[in-house]
Amino acid sequence: MPEPLLALVPRLRDICGGDGVITDTARRRTYESDGLTYHAALPGVVVLPTTTEQVAAVVRLCADHGVPFVPRGAGTGLSAGALPRTDGVLIVTSRMRRILEIDIENERAVVEPGVANLDITKAAAPRGYYYAPDPSSQQVCSVGGNIAENSGGAHCLKYGFTVNHVLGLVVVTPQGEIVRLGGKAADAPGYDLIGTFVGSEGTLGIATEITVRLLRSPQKVRTMLAAFETMDAGGAAVSAIIGAGVLPAAIEMMDALSIEAAESAVACGYPPGAGAVLIVELDGPAADVDAQFDAVTALCRASGAFEIRTASDAAERARIWKGRKSAFAAVGRISPAYIVQDGVVPRTALPEVLRRIAELSARSGIRVANVFHAGDGNLHPLVLFDDTEPGAGERAAQVSGAILDLCIEHGGSITGEHGVGVDKACQMPRMFGPDDLQTMDLLRSAFDPDGIANPEKLLPTPRLCGERPGVRKGEHPLVAEGAAELF
Amino acid sequence: MSTEGDSREQGEHARAGNDPVMADLGVGGSAVRAAAPGDAVAGIAPRYVATPPDLRAASSLLAAAARHGLATVPRGHGSTVGWGRPPRRCDLVVDTTLLTTIEHTAGDLIVQVGAGTPMADLDAALAGAGQRLSVDPVVPGSTVGGVVATGLCGPRRMLHGTVRDLIIGMTTVRADGAIVSSGGRVVKNVAGYDLGKLHTGALGTLGLIASVTFRLHPLPPALRVISAATGDAATAAAWRASVLRSTTAPAAVELDWSAEGPLSLHVLLEGAEGGIEARAAEVAGLLGAADTAAELPPDWGMLPGAPDDTLLKIAVAPGRVTETAASLRTAAEAVGIPVSIRGSAGAGVLYAALPAAADAGTAADTVTGLRHSITEGALTVLRAAPGVLEQGLDLWGEVPGLPLMRAIKDRFDPDRILSPGRFAGGI
Ligand SMILES: Cc1cc2nc3c(=O)[nH]c(=O)nc-3n(C[C@H](O)[C@H](O)[C@H](O)COP(=O)(O)OP(=O)(O)OC[C@H]3O[C@@H](n4cnc5c(N)ncnc54)[C@H](O)[C@@H]3O)c2cc1C
Numbered sequence: 001m002p003e004p005l006l007a008l009v010p011r012l013r014d015i016c017g018g019d020g021v022i023t024d025t026a027r028r029r030t031y032e033s034d035g036l037t038y039h040a041a042l043p044g045v046v047v048l049p050t051t052t053e054q055v056a057a058v059v060r061l062c063a064d065h066g067v068p069f070v071p072r073g074a075g076t077g078l079s080a081g082a083l084p085r086t087d088g089v090l091i092v093t094s095r096m097r098r099i100l101e102i103d104i105e106n107e108r109a110v111v112e113p114g115v116a117n118l119d120i121t122k123a124a125a126p127r128g129y130y131y132a133p134d135p136s137s138q139q140v141c142s143v144g145g146n147i148a149e150n151s152g153g154a155h156c157l158k159y160g161f162t163v164n165h166v167l168g169l170v171v172v173t174p175q176g177e178i179v180r181l182g183g184k185a186a187d188a189p190g191y192d193l194i195g196t197f198v199g200s201e202g203t204l205g206i207a208t209e210i211t212v213r214l215l216r217s218p219q220k221v222r223t224m225l226a227a228f229e230t231m232d233a234g235g236a237a238v239s240a241i242i243g244a245g246v247l248p249a250a251i252e253m254m255d256a257l258s259i260e261a262a263e264s265a266v267a268c269g270y271p272p273g274a275g276a277v278l279i280v281e282l283d284g285p286a287a288d289v290d291a292q293f294d295a296v297t298a299l300c301r302a303s304g305a306f307e308i309r310t311a312s313d314a315a316e317r318a319r320i321w322k323g324r325k326s327a328f329a330a331v332g333r334i335s336p337a338y339i340v341q342d343g344v345v346p347r348t349a350l351p352e353v354l355r356r357i358a359e360l361s362a363r364s365g366i367r368v369a370n371v372f373h374a375g376d377g378n379l380h381p382l383v384l385f386d387d388t389e390p391g392a393g394e395r396a397a398q399v400s401g402a403i404l405d406l407c408i409e410h411g412g413s414i415t416g417e418h419g420v421g422v423d424k425a426c427q428m429p430r431m432f433g434p435d436d437l438q439t440m441d442l443l444r445s446a447f448d449p450d451g452i453a454n455p456e457k458l459l460p461t462p463r464l465c466g467e468r469p470g471v472r473k474g475e476h477p478l479v480a481e482g483a484a485e486l487f
Numbered sequence: 488m489s490t491e492g493d494s495r496e497q498g499e500h501a502r503a504g505n506d507p508v509m510a511d512l513g514v515g516g517s518a519v520r521a522a523a524p525g526d527a528v529a530g531i532a533p534r535y536v537a538t539p540p541d542l543r544a545a546s547s548l549l550a551a552a553a554r555h556g557l558a559t560v561p562r563g564h565g566s567t568v569g570w571g572r573p574p575r576r577c578d579l580v581v582d583t584t585l586l587t588t589i590e591h592t593a594g595d596l597i598v599q600v601g602a603g604t605p606m607a608d609l610d611a612a613l614a615g616a617g618q619r620l621s622v623d624p625v626v627p628g629s630t631v632g633g634v635v636a637t638g639l640c641g642p643r644r645m646l647h648g649t650v651r652d653l654i655i656g657m658t659t660v661r662a663d664g665a666i667v668s669s670g671g672r673v674v675k676n677v678a679g680y681d682l683g684k685l686h687t688g689a690l691g692t693l694g695l696i697a698s699v700t701f702r703l704h705p706l707p708p709a710l711r712v713i714s715a716a717t718g719d720a721a722t723a724a725a726w727r728a729s730v731l732r733s734t735t736a737p738a739a740v741e742l743d744w745s746a747e748g749p750l751s752l753h754v755l756l757e758g759a760e761g762g763i764e765a766r767a768a769e770v771a772g773l774l775g776a777a778d779t780a781a782e783l784p785p786d787w788g789m790l791p792g793a794p795d796d797t798l799l800k801i802a803v804a805p806g807r808v809t810e811t812a813a814s815l816r817t818a819a820e821a822v823g824i825p826v827s828i829r830g831s832a833g834a835g836v837l838y839a840a841l842p843a844a845a846d847a848g849t850a851a852d853t854v855t856g857l858r859h860s861i862t863e864g865a866l867t868v869l870r871a872a873p874g875v876l877e878q879g880l881d882l883w884g885e886v887p888g889l890p891l892m893r894a895i896k897d898r899f900d901p902d903r904i905l906s907p908g909r910f911a912g913g914i
Binding site for chain 2: 106107152156163192195196198219245246285287290376377378411415420431433435
């Protein structure tokens with residue numbers, strides 16, 4: 001352990017208690033990466049605080065000694081946002097797991113940051129309410145991590161992302177101050193610091209108490225699975241549904257390769273011969289849902305669906321979702337290793353981008369399985385490779401990078417839900433110009449003047465990305481793209 | 488910063504029709520003129536009014552203004568330009584009304600729109616494609632930039648969220664003229680800090696909003712408004728609770744309590760033609776004797792009161808909303824002030840108007856008293872009637888996180904030239 005940290009350990013023990021500080025190397029090693037395991041670093045020291053005051057005291061100690069800190073929730077992040085610092089303190093929220101209040105009268109839940117996302121819904125469900133943001137990792141990922149990543153899920157097409165559901169935060173700032181922003185009432189006065197904090201990837205402080213909105217459970221949920229011969233036909237159905245003014249709770253799409261993977265892993269029994277399947281879920285008042293369901297069925301048929309299955313109860317719905325939900329893990333069945341990409345394209349560009357991905361795959365001989373949130377154009381291509389084959393990893397990374405290029409080329413985003421973290425920090429200049437990034441850095445320094453909160457994440461730095469971190473010179477991207485000529 | 492010598496010089500040049508500052512402001516292509524009396528912002532008369540024709544011109548305009556140390560206030564149609572505190576200084580008004588491009592990508596359900604575009608024009612353009620921005624205008628005639636800078640929104644916020652929830656990208660001009668974009672043109676995007684959130688409701692103190700990209704919704708095929716009135720706030724509270732507990736999925740539950748009338752609750756349902764009657768019948772059943780209409784009531788979502796009334800925004804834990812409205816009525820009536828209240832009973836955010844004619848001292852005391860009675864939430868004075876500010880009324884009350892807000896302002900606008908003093912804590 002680096003010398004300056006060693007000196008802090010007794011103070012950290014005073015704050016968090018003996019069992020709240022981990023210095024043992026083997027135990028520290030369990031925290032060396034998050035869900036993106038190819039980035040790893042041994043944390044200098046790990047603390048497991050149990051209260052806001054403890055978090056604040058730890059952060060203040062870090063601030064006083066100029067020691068960097070990294071917040072960590074459940075460690076399921078997929079952009080190495082929780083990658084530890086060898087010279088720093090990893091602050092883990094796993095012992096802050098209390099649901100403080102389920103307040104049905106005000107439709108709010110108040111929780112500590114280490115609470116698992118799904119546990120809010122579990123606590124509210126008996127009263128007929130739920131928490132809407134539903135990342136696929138919801139059984140384990142923490143609400144604090146969701147705040148940091150502005151996580152979404154299959155149902156964010158209709159219900160929005162984490163940021164749309166947070167009303168209050170207690171934040172420990174990078175200088176160790178405790179600030180209570182908002183609460184059960186909406187529209188906290190002043191600048192929207194809550195909206196700014198959500199999605200800030202642990203770089204603006206640590207959320208230690210969170211107030212979220214609960215939604216009334218819908219009267220009816222209907223789910224269908226439509227099978228198409230080709231991805232193009234499936235894509236056409238998506239466009240037709242959106243074009244008809246229907247806003248489903250979710251529209252998910254899988255291609256032949258991901259269907260094959262899911263089939264071999266969980267025997268989901270999707271229609272044989274399908275080149276694409278679409279899962280469409282509608283929810284709301286029963287009469288509305290039934291009317292829209294008929295419309296969606298007709299649109300799928302008109303777009304060439306050769307089989308449509310509908311779930312009539314929760315068990316059947318779970319069966320339809322099973323293949324989709326297991327897709328990520330399932331590709332392990334058909335490939336020794338894979339990279340998950342997370343990019344976004346405007347929904348109308350989906351058919352074109354999917355064709356280009358297929359070409360890329362054909363040209364490189366690297367298989368790409370597509371499972372994605374079709375309603376909002378959020379792609380999650382799984383780039384498959386054999387990690388025992390020399391150079392295969394690099395080639396897969398190239399394909400994965402080229403997919404991101406396609407997203408940018410089509411006016412999309414380098415990340416729809418997994419965040420920038422370390423993984424994509426050097427890609428930021430491809431979406432944003434120097435003035436954009438510099439302004440983001442101004443915001444960061446307003447919260448963290450000493451640069452100790454999750455450093456080297458989210459924004460490109462020379463150390464991370466080279467002297468000139470690929471910063472675009474010359475024209476502002478908006479100008480280059482023609483958007484700045486708008487007025 | 489301009490010195491006294493400078494401004495004397497400028498005065499002479501202006502008379503000679505050769506004001507170098509004015510010329511400099513116009514270099515990027517903005518039309519610049521000397522301000523007229525009608526250009527005053529909350530009583531503070533600017534020297535110049537400049538109208539940039541496009542983003543680049545806006546950028547050079549702000550850069551020039553910064554070089555000359557001019558305090559700058561953006562203005563759309565001016566419908567809310569007097570909100571907040573009067574600016575400490577105002578040398579230049581930036582008129583956004585030429586920034587009116589609408590780029591609507593219907594297939595993606597998004598629109599990128601210039602800040603000076605009237606909301607009504609945007610609505611009309613979107614309606615042509617069967618879509619809408621799900622923000623009810625609350626001030627007639629407002630521009631997109633005005634709505635975003637004030638962060639104001641109406642009844643449908645309950646289902647669709649507030650203005651900021653619908654913003655997916657924004658381009659602004661910083662105090663030094665730098666063009667800054669964040670977000671993008673796709674609905675799902677978590678790359679970088681979401682600077683648009685910061686500008687929403689910031690009253691132009693962090694930058695000039697040049698264009699905004701919104702996510703849109705399809706126009707609902709059918710709507711119904713179920714309305715009921717009562718003289719008793721407890722009854723309204725029970726109605727509200729029963730509608731929220733139902734699964735009828737209202738788009739809005741709006742409270743409307745004019746100074747003269749009883750308390751009305753309007754429940755807005757939107758959705759498929761086939762399902763709407765059954766939902767409306769269920770809601771009507773919950774409200775007792777209720778009227779059902781297929782159109783929005785007149786003045787739907789508009790702010791209560793007259794344009795120079797003192798206007799309050801009161802956000803509370805939503806379950807307390809009718810109780811809060813009632814205690815405001817009681818407190819105001821006790822001192823003889825007729826108060827009109829409107830707002831989202833669903834979201835727990837109310838607007839209230841105290842007439843400009845009311846005694847300023849009494850009005851200020853009523854506001855302060857009410858603020859102290861709110862245990863969870865905030866009371867903000869959006870606009871103070873003439874004389875009320877002079878009573879020493881604090882428009883914002885306690886604002887948690889103010890030091891962070893100041894730190895942001897210090898970095899975005901170190902010389903404090905953007906709408907200085909309009910915002911909370913003198914920002
Ligand atoms: C199988 C799988 C499926 C997934 N599916 C989805 C999905 O559908 N949608 C989606 O959006 N994401 C998904 N993810 C990504 C991930 O689960 C989310 O990003 C999640 O929000 C991370 O939560 P966590 O608690 O694991 O955070 P961590 O990984 O521990 O941390 C993530 C980031 O948050 C910061 N952080 C953690 N806690 C706090 C806090 N209290 N205050 C401030 N900063 C904090 C960390 O510093 C880090 O930058 C998936 C991941 C996996 C492995």
